[in-house]
Amino acid sequence: MRNIVIGSGPAGRLASLQLGKLGEDVTLIEKNHIAGTCLNEGCMVICALTDITKFIDANKRFNAHGFLKSQLEISYEKIVEKISETQEKLRHINQLENESVGNNIIYGEASINKDETVEVNGESLEYDNLLVATGARPFIPQIKGKEYGLTNKDILKIDDVPDKLNIIGGGIIAGEIANIYSTLGSEVNILARSSFLKEITPNAKKYVLKNIMSDINVYENVNVSEVFKNKVLLENDEELEGVPFFATGRVPNSEIVSDIVELNDDKTIKVNEMMKTSVDNIYAAGDVTGRYQLTPVARKEGIIAARNMAKYANKVSYNCVPQTLSLNMEVSFVENEKSTCSDEDKQTIAIPSIAGPGSFWNILSGDTGYCEIEFDSKNNKINKINSISPSSVSDVAYLSYLMRMEYDLDDYDEFLEIHPSSDTNYKIIKNMWL
Template sequence: MENIVIGSGPAGRLASLELGKLGKDVTLIEKNHIAGTCLNEGCMVVCALTDITKYIDLNKRFNDYGFVKSQIEISYEKIVEKIVETQKMLRELNQMENESVGNNVVYGEASIENDHVRVNGESLEYDNLLIATGARPFIPDIKGSEYGLTNKDILKLDEVPEKLNIIGGGIIACEIANIYSTLGSEVTILARSTFLKEINETTKKYILKKMIPEVNVVENVNVTEISKDKVLTDNGDELEGTAFFATGRTPNSEIAKDIVELNNDNTIKVDEMMKTSAENIYAAGDVIGGYQLTPVARMEGITAARNMAGYLNKISYNCIPQSLSLNTEVSFVENEKSQCCDEDKATIAMPAIAGPHAFWHILTGDTGYAEIEFDKKNNKINKINSISPSSVSDVAYLSYLMRMDYNLDDYGNFLEIHPSTDTNYKIIKNMWL
């Protein structure tokens, strides 16, 4: 049985790997580079640059304390060179991983025609097809938009922009602002509505005050025109500097037009088994919309692969942990299925304490912040917002407890490694249980 997967991002790559492990014949088709947006243009690039900004931030802190005297000289060109070098190594590993289970990796632009796929002039028949073609930056209809940069351009820059105007107010806008303000840019965020509406107000205030204090954030503003070195807004401001679009993503669903049913936003419509409206055609990853996160895309790809192989399973999106990659990580999760009423809710919040990598933050009072909402009646967690160096791992594990619907009494015997997960455990074990 021939299985064809179009797109080798997290969804397509993991689906192909899963199918190969299950002993199925697989052809994985990739238009550009294996591993998709995540490795080549997205979160891996952001994380690599944020590693640099964390180092700069820590060096500044030690200099301010007076026990280190050093001056950092940054070469953005060299940073880009080493990121690209690392990407090439990871691409080779990702290809070897897929080929190790017998999969055939083909590079070329695919098209779907009736019951076969065409690539590089060859027609390939399939029994099952997975469309995992991802998404691309959404560019709003603004005069001069061709002058705006996106995440696809980060590794094409020769130097750090002197002034950067980020159009958009979500997580990506915040992460890009943190990177370039730390690297020396004068950064302004122009949010069409509310900045960071994905997180609660207290966490947002902490981020603005403690983590990106030098970034100018303007809410409820629209950009009306862009030039090579200037941005105009509807409130009459003329902002000098380079424009950067962080305005969301649009699906690469053109390949499936008139073949499968699309949603109103042109994402591919799928059911809980990742099936499309067409027989034996599945879709996964950013092309179907929803949570545009690497772990979710992987989960969707694996779900699709197992169904393609005849091992029927359904996907669940409850309690999906999310994060902002900043100089101190910000993570959050919510149980969307909670039936807890207001009178049964209880919230405990406190500043973080000296967990991993936080000791030297105590003197300046910016160790972090955590807030956990509980369901008093059922003794469960409803929601977490956490800022700490360990929040990414903390919230990932706690989201598992939430997803598995564990009672918090089951958490009482959990033994952490010290120093590690700080405020979350203190709130749950010492203040709640």
């Protein structure tokens, strides 16, 4: 079977790798750099910069405690240089990984014909199965002067840390960008059209704004009417100085098949639970399908699509998807969207996080984190977790699996954590409920 995969981000790259491991004939086509937005413009860039800001935050804390006396001199230019060097190494590794299972990688811009062929670099390739994994790009609202606004695609292109930054948007990306540049020295405003960080609970948001992002000015329920190179104008005629940065969502790169397969109203590619489109031998996976725009979900979707392309029937499930907000202290959360728990059966318990890895010295300032868990008291299940701690990423990922497998609270008693971890989730579950 001839399989063509267009796009080498998390979905396309993992799909190609899975198909190759299954012994299938695979051609992977990539327009720019292998590994897609995640490595080259997105979450890996955010993680790299957040590693720096965590170090800066720890240095300030240790200086305040008095046992470390140091001043940091930050070179944004050097940071960008080293991020670029690391990206080159990872691209090389990702390419070798796909080639190691016999896959052919072509760099060029593809176009899809209705006669089951793909055009790339002047060559016509026939396929039996096609996977569209073309991702998404930043959404830029129709605001006057929008050409002056930066997006995540520009992070590695700017020369230095802006003195003042206006981030337009109120979601996860807006929060992460704000944390990075505020820690690096920018005066940051967040301009949210509705509420900021609606993805987490009000108490978790309160902790974030008080203890992690206290230097950032948050404007909620505001609209931007015009942006300039170094300022923005709100609809109430208030002017805010600073470089505009758009963190206003993503647009699917679905134009490549817009006249071939059925699209959703938001222009994402419509797929079923096997990642199949309205055309029998065309599949889609990753951000272009408009589901959770998360790297682990894109990987999962790519693998599911690949298995179905190779005639190994698989279905995707999205329940209890763990997510995180990468700040100087991670904010991780998960919710059981299939829960039928009534309001009267909901019970919420919240306590400060216990000092685990990376938070021992936070005890002195009283900001070790926060954990909030909502239970279904009738069915003995966990409905929702919001956890803020240095270990929340791994804690919530493991607990989300137990939620997804529909374990009872009694079963959690057999879960053995590794010390040191934040332990807070387990303290609540084992000692305050069971």
